Amino acid sequence: MDHSAQFRRESSGELTLKPSPEAAALAAAYRKNPTPGRSWPAARVKEEAITRVAAAGGDTSNHQLVMSECALQFGQYRGKTFKWLLSNDVGYASMVLAVHQREREAGDTTQSAVMSNKDVLLRYACLFPDMVAAISERRVREGFGTQAQEDQVLVGFGKYATMSFKDLYEATDRDRKGFIKWMKKQTARPGTKMETLQKYIRRTDAEMLSGSVSPGMNLT
Incomplete structure (x- = not known):
């Protein structure tokens, strides 16, 4: 007998939010x-x-x-x-x-x-880390998320779907840095995961420029 839930998942690896x-x-x-x-x-x-x-x-x-x-x-x-x-x-x-x-x-x-x-x-x-991310995402989308919760939201699309916003932003490899640059140039539809990620990138960029956050700093 196991305490773990039998999570249902989308093809991206994210938890399925729709009811069974x-x-x-x-x-x-x-x-x-x-x-x-x-x-x-x-x-x-x-x-x-x-x-x-x-x-x-x-x-x-x-x-x-x-x-x-x-x-x-x-x-x-x-x-x-x-x-x-x-x-x-x-x-x-x-x-x-x-x-x-x-x-x-x-x-x-x-x-x-x-x-x-x-x-x-x-x-x-x-x-369950995936549930922590799902709750955090819900709060961020409703405008009540904390900095730490926004960090935990999962990308949810593309090849980095299962990475958190924070882990993606702080990645130092060429591919993920390139993805961040690509994201900044996209026109995202309102209310989409892409728009949420773009807002996160822009805010974090602004904090970096202001000196309030250092690369790799734990934002919690």
């Missing part, structure tokens, strides 16, 4: 009949997760495994496990967690059943 057919069907049913269910406290959610792990012959002392079997206490996939969510609808998960991060950063210390459930979901999602 199973998830899409559940979301459609929820929209037709959005009956709210009870949200259980974290202790009960954990107990039920441990029971599921034990029933499947897993190691109940493995914290990551137990987290993966915790059930959602909110929204259109209520009752599904965290592992199921990341395997079936990364787009929804990244949206929920991007908002949750902002709420916590803004000082919301609420410990309700739902907020606590999202806290644990965020810890689980952050076990």
Whole structure:
């Protein structure tokens, strides 16, 4: 028994953001009949997760495994496990967690059943670098990303699709430096990954010129 989600991927290697057919069907049913269910406290959610792990012959002392079997206490996939969510609808998960991060950063210390459930979901999602990148990208696109989060966004197209913005920008080999120069000359459509990368390059170039950032400097 493994705690890892079965991520679906595009041909570029990026995570697929669209829901799986199973998830899409559940979301459609929820929209037709959005009956709210009870949200259980974290202790009960954990107990039920441990029971599921034990029933499947897993190691109940493995914290990551137990987290993966915790059930959602909110929204259109209520009752599904965290592992199921990341395997079936990364787009929804990244949206929920991007908002949750902002709420916590803004000082919301609420410990309700739902907020606590999202806290644990965020810890689980952050076990996977691709999910960290997906959440960061969501925040950047919504205009709420931090410098460190923007660094983690994946290029998402071309031969460097799986590289982060920061790693691509700081590369010293001829090919990737050439790609950066090529990017600066392109006309990107609004809202595309190319436009997001161009904005990142221009901003980082400006910081380099102003002396606020040094080549290879960790921007976190």
